[in-house]
Amino acid sequence: MTTRTRTRRQATRTKASAEVEIKWTTEELAELAELEAATALLPEDAPRGLLSVRLSVLTEETTSPVRQELDLRRYAVQKGIRAIGVARDLNVSATKKSPFERKELGDWLKNRIPEFDLILFWKLDRFIRRITDLHEAITWCQRYDKNLVSLNDTLDLDSPMAQAMVTFIAAVAEIEAANTKVRVTSLWEHTKGSDEWRVGKPPYGYYVDKVDGRNRLVQYPDEAKVLRYMYRAAVRGVPANRIALILNRAKVPTYSNRTWNNQQVLRNLRNPAVKGVRTEGGTKSAGYRSKPVLDKNGKEIMVTDEPILTAEEFDKVGEALDVRKKNKRRNEKNKRPTRFLGVMKHRDCGNNINETNNYSTLATGETKEYRYLRCPQCRKPGFVIPQPEQMYSWIASEVIKSIGEHDVIYREYSKGEENRKERKRIQDSISYYMTGLEPGGRYDREGFVKERAQETLDNLITELDKFDPESTKDRWIYVRSGQTFVEHWQSGGVEAMENDLLRAGITFDVWKEDGEVLTDMKIPEDLLNRLVRTTDTD
Structure with missing residues (x-):
């Protein structure tokens, strides 16, 4: 007889870790207020410092972000640096994302450069972990006359020797990150041949529990029910995007509390882990395809006593998905990108309008292709717009009439x-x-x-x-290029117009009324500011 003792789950499914709020104690908030008051007393010409706080993993018990920020604020007050803002990037790995790719710090580095003179961080590895990223940051600092200051490392960018020291410290941080990766890899290689779950995040549908004193995967009831529904729907031939739409309408949470899409549905149904076996792969570099780990006898290693899908059911749903994939390939050679994707919106639901195609066999035996526009999300009956090229031409002409004669303006940094x-x-x-x-x-x-x-x-x-x-x-200045948007689009083509419309936030609401296609052009009030191009990215 099997006895089970439930332990706390390794992952909380009802709340994404990114949504965990930083908790400040009453004493910490009081100290924060004192430091802000001391900062306000600094002279107007005091150096302006941007505080950078980063953490790879944020949990409800985490105190590091608060400690980092308070330490940085104390240091800034002591050195006479005016703290003008805090870039908090939590749940962000410095080995995976450079400072320019992070949500908050990246915005400061790209769009708010004139507002600060230096970047202050707790330790160099809190700011950066890859030497290539460090060189990019140093080049950026030299270009915009900024400095990097670390609370727990002696570094400054005022001299080539200091830059060399910073590079050396970053090399040590990169080696440390590489060693951590080696240790994790070694642990995985040691444990992956066991039928006990010792390391890693459990797959969707399971959580880790004690079974006879050993860590095993146990079905998470709500998620197992979702996977069973996916299985039954896919076997009946329901498309993956339709399954995702139904799950979203039912407000079913995903593993990380995001919305469902067809790729998530397919990955879950094609993941061998759904039948309770040990898997490896499943990363972006591997195309998100997991494969079973085999034991010494060439058999799959079971890490649960209650698989959500049996091996037969897994094979059956795989065959059903393969049939749909094969049918889909017939039209791939005739596929073409939807023009103005993200610009055309179905007024009734707000979703993007896509171009699709269909085929009809004529009496002569020939196959005729029909292209049309539709909303793939709501599939409202009657909302089909034939001859997409006419819609594209109409949008282009309306855009040219509205903003075509405006000058193209570039944003440049002026020291x-x-x-x-x-x-x-x-x-x-x-x-x-x-x-x-x-x-x-x-x-x-x-x-x-x-x-x-x-x-x-x-x-x-x-x-x-x-x-x-x-x-x-130090400020942004705006320079006219001597070229209008019409001239720019003539040289850049439809793609250039699409990019400008997406950046400017211009959209067209499209709907049908009494069989007639109607459109309504939506132009943001700050259109001209949105249309400004930056020399760094455009």
């Missing part, structure tokens, strides 16, 4: 250092001549010398009055 030097030169020159014209000064004499000195002083004062204070600041 204020040269203008600051020039303003200081003028101010020093004014002081010099004013001192010279005072009683007893070198220009305090009647005649030509005093007149010329006074004339020079007046000119300098006039020049200083004309000096724009904003030009002394």
